[in-house]
Amino acid sequence: MAEPILSVEGLVKSYGTHQVLQGISFAVQTQEVLVIIGLSGSGKSTLLRCINGLEDFSAGRIVVDGIAVDPHRASVWAVRQKVGMIFQHFNLFPHLTARQNIELAPRRVLGLPLAECHARADALLARVGLAQFADKYPGRLSGGQQQRVAIARALAMQPRLMLFDEPTSALDPETVGEVLNTMKELAASGMTMIVVTHELGFAREVGDRILFMDGGVIVEEGAPEVILSRPQNPRTRQFIQAVL
Amino acid sequence: MQVLFDPSLFWNNRTVIVSGAEVSLALGAASVAVSLAFGLAGWLLKASKTSAFRWLGNSYIECMRNTPTLVYLYLVYFGLTEVGVTFSPFVSAVLALGVQGGAYMAEIIRGAFNAVSEEQRQAARALALRPWMSLMHVELPQMLRVAFPAMGNQVVSLVLGTSLASVIAVPELTYQSQIIGENTYRYFSVFAVLAIFYVLIVQVLNTLWRAIERAWFGRWGATV
Amino acid sequence: MAPLVPYLGILLKGALVTLGLAALSLVFASVIGVVIGMVATSRSASARAFAKLYVETIRSVPLLVQLFFVYYALPLLANVSPSPYHAATLALSVYGGAYMVEAVRSGILSVGTDQWMAARSLGIRYRVMMLYIVAPQALRVTIPAAMGIFIDMLKGASVTSIIGFVELMQTAVNIRNTIFALSPIAAAAVLYFVMCFSLSRVGAGLERVLRYEDR
Numbered sequence: 001m002a003e004p005i006l007s008v009e010g011l012v013k014s015y016g017t018h019q020v021l022q023g024i025s026f027a028v029q030t031q032e033v034l035v036i037i038g039l040s041g042s043g044k045s046t047l048l049r050c051i052n053g054l055e056d057f058s059a060g061r062i063v064v065d066g067i068a069v070d071p072h073r074a075s076v077w078a079v080r081q082k083v084g085m086i087f088q089h090f091n092l093f094p095h096l097t098a099r100q101n102i103e104l105a106p107r108r109v110l111g112l113p114l115a116e117c118h119a120r121a122d123a124l125l126a127r128v129g130l131a132q133f134a135d136k137y138p139g140r141l142s143g144g145q146q147q148r149v150a151i152a153r154a155l156a157m158q159p160r161l162m163l164f165d166e167p168t169s170a171l172d173p174e175t176v177g178e179v180l181n182t183m184k185e186l187a188a189s190g191m192t193m194i195v196v197t198h199e200l201g202f203a204r205e206v207g208d209r210i211l212f213m214d215g216g217v218i219v220e221e222g223a224p225e226v227i228l229s230r231p232q233n234p235r236t237r238q239f240i241q242a243v244l
Numbered sequence: 245m246q247v248l249f250d251p252s253l254f255w256n257n258r259t260v261i262v263s264g265a266e267v268s269l270a271l272g273a274a275s276v277a278v279s280l281a282f283g284l285a286g287w288l289l290k291a292s293k294t295s296a297f298r299w300l301g302n303s304y305i306e307c308m309r310n311t312p313t314l315v316y317l318y319l320v321y322f323g324l325t326e327v328g329v330t331f332s333p334f335v336s337a338v339l340a341l342g343v344q345g346g347a348y349m350a351e352i353i354r355g356a357f358n359a360v361s362e363e364q365r366q367a368a369r370a371l372a373l374r375p376w377m378s379l380m381h382v383e384l385p386q387m388l389r390v391a392f393p394a395m396g397n398q399v400v401s402l403v404l405g406t407s408l409a410s411v412i413a414v415p416e417l418t419y420q421s422q423i424i425g426e427n428t429y430r431y432f433s434v435f436a437v438l439a440i441f442y443v444l445i446v447q448v449l450n451t452l453w454r455a456i457e458r459a460w461f462g463r464w465g466a467t468v
Numbered sequence: 469m470a471p472l473v474p475y476l477g478i479l480l481k482g483a484l485v486t487l488g489l490a491a492l493s494l495v496f497a498s499v500i501g502v503v504i505g506m507v508a509t510s511r512s513a514s515a516r517a518f519a520k521l522y523v524e525t526i527r528s529v530p531l532l533v534q535l536f537f538v539y540y541a542l543p544l545l546a547n548v549s550p551s552p553y554h555a556a557t558l559a560l561s562v563y564g565g566a567y568m569v570e571a572v573r574s575g576i577l578s579v580g581t582d583q584w585m586a587a588r589s590l591g592i593r594y595r596v597m598m599l600y601i602v603a604p605q606a607l608r609v610t611i612p613a614a615m616g617i618f619i620d621m622l623k624g625a626s627v628t629s630i631i632g633f634v635e636l637m638q639t640a641v642n643i644r645n646t647i648f649a650l651s652p653i654a655a656a657a658v659l660y661f662v663m664c665f666s667l668s669r670v671g672a673g674l675e676r677v678l679r680y681e682d683r
Contacts, residue, residue: 054366080372091367094464095385104381105371139465157371310619310664312626314637315657319650326650400528407530411630418533431540439529439537446528 003066005030005161005192006051011060013046020046021057022216028161028194033187035203035224036196038213039239044196047213048163051194052083065160081109084154084162088170090146092138098125098149099134102156110157117156124152128182144175148182155186162186164195200243204228212236249433257424264420265441271337271416272403278342279402283349290354301350308347314408316340321412337409345402352398356391357383389461396453400446407442417441472651475643479652482639483659489556489628489635490621496561497621498614501568506598508573519569526566531624535559539631556628556635564621571613575606608678615671619664626660636660 004027013021020043028034036044049055051062053069053076062069064079092101102121106112112120125131128148138146147167154162164183168176180202187193187206197203203210203224210227212220212235220233228244231237254261289301308316320340324331331339360383368378410419417438425434508519526534539555542548550558579602587597629638640656 049366052370054369077372077374080370083370085367085370087363087367087370089363091363093364093367093382093386095389095461105373108377108381109372109374137463137465153371306665307661310661310668311657312623312637312660314626314629315640315653315660318641318653319657322644322653323650404528404530407532408627410532418530418536422536425536425540431536432542432544435533435537435541438533439525442530442533443525443528 002029004028005065006194007061007063008047008051009061011047011050011057011062013043013050013055013057020216021050024060024213024216024218026211026218026221028192030160030192031190032192032208033206034194034209034211035207036194036211036213037198037200037203037239038219042213043216044213045165048085048165048194048196051163052080052085054085081157082160084157084159086147086150086154086162086164086167088166090138090143090150090170092141092146092150092153094138097135097137098130098141098152101138101149102153105153106156120156121152124155125149127155127185128152129178142175143171144178147171147175147179151179151182151186161192161194164193164197166196166198168197168199198243200228200240212239214239249436250430251433253424253428253430253433254437257420260415260420260424261417264415264417267334267414268403268406268416268418269445271334271341271406271409271414272399274338275341275345275402275406276399278338279345279349279398282343282346283353286346286350287353287357290350291357305347305350308344313341313344313405314411316344317408317412333409333412333414337406337412337414341402341405341409345398345405348398348401349395352391352394353387355394356387359390360386389464392453392457392461396450396457399453400449403445403449404442471647471649472643472655475647475652476655479636479639479643479655479659482634482636482656483663486622486625486635486637486660487663489553489560489625489633490618493557493560493564493621493625494614494618496557497564497568497617500561500565501572501614504565504569505572505576508569509576523566523569526563531559531563532627532630534563535627535631538562552628552631552633555631556625556633560621560624560628563624564617567617567620568614571610571617572606574613575608575610576602578609579605611678612671612675615667615674619667619671622663622667623660 006028008027009025011021011024012019024043024047026034036047038044046055050057051064051069053071056071065082067075067079067082069079070076092098093104096104099118099121102124103114103117106117106120107114122131122134125134128151130145130148130152133141133145133149138149141149167183168179171179176199180199183193183195183202184206195202195207207224209221210224211218212227212231212233214235220227220231220236222232226232227236228240231240286301286304289297290305292298292301317337317340320343321333321336324336364382364386365378368382373382406416407418409416410422413419421434421438425431428434504519504522507515508523510516535555538559539550539552542555543550583601583605584597587601592601625635626637628635629641632638634642636656636659640652643652644650
């Protein structure tokens with residue numbers, strides 16, 4: 001079995017006295033699509049933020065592509081170059097056009113020449129179906145369009161792993177589909193993805209594995225057909241029945 | 245019987261009036277530049293992780309905000325001569341106005357920094373943009389947009405404050421107006437027009453500021 | 469520092485004069501603020517324009533220039549010769565008045581239009597409504613703002629020294645011209661700081677209390 005691209009062992013995180021993550025362990029293989037589901041407050045977003053060092057953690061170990069994640073050390077920047085993150089509220093930079101948003105990191109972090117950044121940005125915009133919006137500012141784009149630009153922006157760094165933190169939760173129902181389609185295309189092209197979402201249809205279609213989290217622990221994990229249709233754990237069953 | 249308003253007065257004194265206006269505007273521009281520099285410094289001090297720097301920043305801002313500009317102007321002008329440094333009245337005035345204005349700028353900058361959402365910084369970090377890069381390319385442009393109206397008010401305030409420089413004999417417009425008034429006793433004409441000059445300057449500044457705001461930030465649309 | 473000691477008493481007296489001038493001017497400014505503030509929120513567009521003209525003009529001219537105008541230019545117009553004290557009070561009151569208009573206007577506007585509509589529909593007359601319904605709520609915004617304006621007027625009072633009114637600034641300058649040291653001006657700075665800083669703390673406390681009453 002090949003070395004997993006991400007391994008999380010015994011992850012513990014507390015906010016003061018409240019333990020948000022109580023010992024999480026799992027691994028993700030290259031090209032795997034892992035879907036994480038659960039109620040709000042179960043620690044899913046916090047977990048993602050620990051993986052790319054945006055949050056500190058109290059105990060445990062996270063290794064991304066051979067690098068141990070430690071927000072206090074310079075190595076965390078290498079981790080962030082390999083990991084792309086998509087936020088619930090897109091977080092595009094409002095003062096830059098779509099193209100400039102995508103070019104910023106390749107230019108300033110990787111030091112690529114401007115011409116190559118242009119080429120990369122245009123190719124990615126075409127890939128997410130937004131080539132004609134290259135010179136538009138985020139304020140003029142719909143939520144779905146902004147999120148697709150955000151995906152292109154993350155892809156510009158050619159990450160090995162992409163984290164999606166409820167990418168469609170803040171979208172109008174009409175635009176959810178276009179973002180999910182982009183994510184499906186991404187998965188089909190072989191990207192390793194961890195997706196926190198409520199979109200169980202996406203999980204069934206594209207997911208290789210589902211993790212159900214509740215109260216800071218992984219309650220159950222398994223293949224989508226199992227978790228969604230015949231969950232073993234009563235808490236999982238409760239959640240699935242409530243959502244479906 | 246004196247005529248109340250005498251237009252020939254202005255034609256006769258046009259050279260000093262023009263030079264006075266020029267000095268006023270130069271004072272204003274220089275003070276704005278100095279206050280921006282001190283404002284940035286004051287903000288960085290106040291936001292520092294070292295408590296000594298924070299105390300310094302806070303003291304600077306509180307002292308400047310609770311003393312009148314005139315007191316500070318005298319302190320700088322007379323004080324510097326005590327220590328043996330001789331700056332021209334113009335430079336003393338720019339220093340006094342700029343350092344005092346810097347305290348207000350620091351608070352404006354601080355407000356703007358806090359207004360930029362934490363999520364923007366997280367997005368920058370997730371893209372592996374280091375803190376300095378994030379500040380320059382992500383945060384400062386957004387801070388500038390938030391701070392722009394308040395900065396405009398501060399610029400107007402500084403330009404109006406240049407009139408105090410007349411007290412230490414800087415040959416700006418208020419000073420020249422006093423002299424013309426003393427020589428001709430046409431106080432009403434002189435000070436009425438002086439007031440109108442300032443009103444016009446403020447209108448021009450405000451219009452310019454709003455135009456720049458539209459040109460620079462108008463295309464961004466709704467966000468921030 | 470030592471040569472300053474015999475003069476500390478008169479410096480303190482100067483500070484009191486400053487406080488007195490600012491306080492009296494604040495009273496006048498408040499009257500102007502209420503009267504023109506109500507004009508500024510009236511239903512007549514031309515009335516509102518007039519109020520706006522007053523506020524914008526006063527705020528676009530330096531206090532020093534306004535002071536000169538009152539002291540030197542007005543006598544030519546009205547055939548009176550005000551003392552420095554009268555000129556100082558008038559100029560400071562008109563100056564503070566413009567800011568008070570804004571404070572009163574914000575206060576009145578902070579009382580939501582639903583209240584106006586409710587009062588109107590109950591048939592309450594304008595004067596009664598203003599006095600018993602709008603004013604108490606408007607004050608919650610206006611009073612903290614007025615505190616800030618008072619502090620600005622305290623600082624502005626220093627400018628009146630230029631037309632020879634003997635308050636704290638002028639006292640300090642006079643002492644300086646007698647003993648040729650910097651200390652009187654530094655002492656004056658300290659006195660201004662103490663006055664303004666204390667008042668700003670009081671103002672912050674007031675604001676907290678006034679907002680607390682909302683619960």
